[in-house]
Amino acid sequence: MSKSKRVIIEPVTRVEGHGKVSLLLDENNKVKQARFHVVEFRGFERFIQGRPYWEIPVLVQRLCGICPVSHHLAAAKAMDQIVGADKLTPTAEKMRRLMHYGQMFQSHALHFFHLCSPDLLFGFDADPKIRNVIGVAAKYPELAVQGVMMRKYGQEIIKATAGKKIHGTGAIPGGINKNLSIAERDVFLKDIKQMLDWSRSALKIAKDYTVENLEKLTPFASFDSNHLSLIRSDGAMDLYHGNLRAITADGKKIFDQVDYTNYLDYITEEVKSWSYMKFPFIKSLGPQNGWYRVGPLARINTCDFIDTPEAEAARKEFMAVTSGKPNNITMAYHWARMIETLHSIEKINELLNDKDLQGTDLVVKGKRRSEGIGLLEAPRGTLFHHYKINDDDQIVMANLIVSTTNNNEPFNRAVQKVAADHIDGVAEITEGLLNHIEVAIRAYDPCLSCATHAMGKMPLKVTLFDYQGNEIASKTKE
Amino acid sequence: MSKQITFSIDGVEVKGKEGQTILQAADEAGIYIPRLCYMEGLVPHGSCRVCTVIVNGKPQTACTQPIAEGMTVENDTPELKEHRRNIIDMLFIEGNHFCMFCEKSGNCELQALAYRLGILSPKFPYFFPKKDIDATHPDIFLDLNRCILCGRCVEASKDIDRKGVFDFVGRGINKKIAVNAEANLKDTNLAIADKAADVCPVGSINKKHTAFATPIGKRLYDVKPIGSEIEERKK
Ligand code: SF4
Ligand code: FES
Numbered sequence: 020m021s022k023s024k025r026v027i028i029e030p031v032t033r034v035e036g037h038g039k040v041s042l043l044l045d046e047n048n049k050v051k052q053a054r055f056h057v058v059e060f061r062g063f064e065r066f067i068q069g070r071p072y073w074e075i076p077v078l079v080q081r082l083c084g085i086c087p088v089s090h091h092l093a094a095a096k097a098m099d100q101i102v103g104a105d106k107l108t109p110t111a112e113k114m115r116r117l118m119h120y121g122q123m124f125q126s127h128a129l130h131f132f133h134l135c136s137p138d139l140l141f142g143f144d145a146d147p148k149i150r151n152v153i154g155v156a157a158k159y160p161e162l163a164v165q166g167v168m169m170r171k172y173g174q175e176i177i178k179a180t181a182g183k184k185i186h187g188t189g190a191i192p193g194g195i196n197k198n199l200s201i202a203e204r205d206v207f208l209k210d211i212k213q214m215l216d217w218s219r220s221a222l223k224i225a226k227d228y229t230v231e232n233l234e235k236l237t238p239f240a241s242f243d244s245n246h247l248s249l250i251r252s253d254g255a256m257d258l259y260h261g262n263l264r265a266i267t268a269d270g271k272k273i274f275d276q277v278d279y280t281n282y283l284d285y286i287t288e289e290v291k292s293w294s295y296m297k298f299p300f301i302k303s304l305g306p307q308n309g310w311y312r313v314g315p316l317a318r319i320n321t322c323d324f325i326d327t328p329e330a331e332a333a334r335k336e337f338m339a340v341t342s343g344k345p346n347n348i349t350m351a352y353h354w355a356r357m358i359e360t361l362h363s364i365e366k367i368n369e370l371l372n373d374k375d376l377q378g379t380d381l382v383v384k385g386k387r388r389s390e391g392i393g394l395l396e397a398p399r400g401t402l403f404h405h406y407k408i409n410d411d412d413q414i415v416m417a418n419l420i421v422s423t424t425n426n427n428e429p430f431n432r433a434v435q436k437v438a439a440d441h442i443d444g445v446a447e448i449t450e451g452l453l454n455h456i457e458v459a460i461r462a463y464d465p466c467l468s469c470a471t472h473a474m475g476k477m478p479l480k481v482t483l484f485d486y487q488g489n490e491i492a493s494k495t496k497e
Numbered sequence: 498m499s500k501q502i503t504f505s506i507d508g509v510e511v512k513g514k515e516g517q518t519i520l521q522a523a524d525e526a527g528i529y530i531p532r533l534c535y536m537e538g539l540v541p542h543g544s545c546r547v548c549t550v551i552v553n554g555k556p557q558t559a560c561t562q563p564i565a566e567g568m569t570v571e572n573d574t575p576e577l578k579e580h581r582r583n584i585i586d587m588l589f590i591e592g593n594h595f596c597m598f599c600e601k602s603g604n605c606e607l608q609a610l611a612y613r614l615g616i617l618s619p620k621f622p623y624f625f626p627k628k629d630i631d632a633t634h635p636d637i638f639l640d641l642n643r644c645i646l647c648g649r650c651v652e653a654s655k656d657i658d659r660k661g662v663f664d665f666v667g668r669g670i671n672k673k674i675a676v677n678a679e680a681n682l683k684d685t686n687l688a689i690a691d692k693a694a695d696v697c698p699v700g701s702i703n704k705k706h707t708a709f710a711t712p713i714g715k716r717l718y719d720v721k722p723i724g725s726e727i728e729e730r731k732k
Contacts, residue, residue: 069630071638073708078598147511180711197712411632
């Protein structure tokens with residue numbers, strides 16, 4: 020009886036576990052394959068079977084401790100289709116956007132100050148004893164304070180739109196359950212200048228570091244890949260809504276302006292025996308070549324422009340580094356993430372000055388459907404929610420592709436690249452290897468790091484197998 | 498006019514009318530006795546035992562016990578609080594109460610009582626029982642994962658709606674709410690305007706398509722704890 024319950028609870032808590040890496044060597048002790056294991060939460064898709072559709076946007080937030088708002092909104096977008104709400108009221112659409120940009124802002128700020136700034140400020144070869152958030156707080160106290168305040172600002176926006184900082188209820192099928200009062204708005208407007216300023220300076224840190232160390236960063240954990248994201252119909256970056264665009268490593272379009280309710284015609288998932296997690300790929304390219312990257316780097320690469328002035332200027336500088344071609348440098352994720360942080364706060368500023376947020380028309384409904392698909396760009400990349408319901412309003416099918424799943428193959432590539440650079444004929448796990456794997460994984464901000472965000476540490480276990488599959492070494496970095 | 502009766506609750510003199518229960522008289526006097534199965538307007542079921550008070554030294558359920566001249570009632574004592582906490586704790590583990598995604602959250606009497614009594618985390622191991630869901634009715638969703646067997650829906654459907662849609666079946670741990678139909682809720686004559694659709698203290702009987710429409714902060718128990726509406730009656 021209690022068995023089915025176990026299935027639900029464990030995967031969710033286990034997401035916050037160790038990063039586990041296995042490295043397979045060939046006969047000459049060169050790296051043949053790297054596998055980055057992420058425990059995923061397929062159990063969830065079963066657990067929600069039979070639940071009523073209106074519960075899902077709230078329920079599904081349990082999926083992830085770190086960006087519950089993304090799941091909340093993606094599910095709500097799917098449920099909009101179920102209740103036939105094809106166009107939300109301006110107040111509902113903008114309140115949801117505000118919530119989403121608040122989430123993006125707080126998540127990116129958290130990542131930057133806890134996981135990325137130690138690598139950037141001390142250099143990724145620095146002693147791990149100081150290369151952590153405690154080290155940053157000691158040497159750059161004002162920066163640590165900024166990180167905390169930016170995160171708080173984003174969280175307060177989530178609270179004002181969703182009702183709570185975590186696991187709110189704001190987005191409901193067909194709309195939103197509240198607007199933004201003038202009093203709530205004014206609290207945010209009071210600090211907006213400061214937030215803009217701090218976002219600019221964080222962006223500058225990420226940019227300067229990347230540009231100054233470009234030569235060293237370019238090969239680090241890098242590889243060519245396709246890139247995928249949602250895009251607005253005019254080609255602008257749009258983190259909340261759009262159509263799918265995928266490009267190759269050198270910028271050719273694989274598909275463009277694809278209505279995401281047709282995603283199954285373009286993307287499919289492969290199951291591999293050794294991983295809980297599925298491997299999505301672009302159908303037309305096949306599993307070998309069809310994998311892609313998502314997240315900040317992919318979004319900057321896929322969009323034609325950004326519709327806020329400062330982030331657009333920053334995007335141009337970013338693209339200039341690779342002469343306008345897509346940037347495939349893993350460590351450039353940090354810079355891209357900070358461009359998005361600035362974009363998010365510019366968007367928040369725009370929205371706060373929009374009177375629609377005080378509107379009272381909150382929900383619309385239309386002709387009921389039995390299927391709903393909701394996509395958005397979560398902090399870590401494209402997030403897919405797909406549901407079917409029966410005549411009694413119960414979920415009968417759920418398919419979720421989370422950002423970390425989309426980046427599954429890229430994780431392996433990044434780790435493989437780092438491992439290949441370190442292990443060359445000598446089957447040994449060095450401290451340097453452990454550190455560099457950590458730096459590479461951190462660049463992607465996979466959500467398994469959530470529980471350990473606070474300390475800026477990600478427990479990491481690396482295991483080495485010889486060509487016959489025997490375990491020959493294992494090392495853990497706490 | 499009915500006869501006035503004077504008695505005491507926790508040493509405070511209370512005047513009630515003949516025929517009232519302790520709970521009714523206390524309510525009028527603005528004294529809150531925690532309760533769960535009782536609902537004004539329905540015949541008291543006396544099943545949850547949350548309203549247990551000590552009457553002249555003996556435990557009694559306040560929702561069923563009539564008042565009598567000179568009786569002494571103890572209500573707000575550490576022992577009774579502990580007793581009530583234990584009942585609430587057991588109700589939580591006997592069902593599948595996931596407040597974090599329950600549409601009744603913030604309006605739920607079980608949850609509100611747990612907060613009022615200071616229950617922060619479960620004290621007993623969860624049972625995780627397997628419970629039925631009946632989603633067949635076009636307007637009403639029945640989720641027995643959250644049913645606490647208070648009997649309100651049974652009483653309301655029988656006495657007020659005169660339909661008898663719900664009843665108890667089984668005994669002990671297997672006791673549950675059943676619907677009066679060959680098959681499912683859709684085969685009963687339950688209507689959305691029925692009293693029975695409105696009385697559930699928890700998220701077991703829900704009106705479809707309406708969930709989460711009230712934002713957090715504006716729900717029944719978001720600002721004031723359960724019972725304060727009664728305590729406010731005190732002049
Ligand atoms: S369904 Fe609700 S009203 Fe009926 S017995 Fe269960 S808890 Fe009480
Ligand atoms: S309220 Fe008196 S027994 Fe339930």
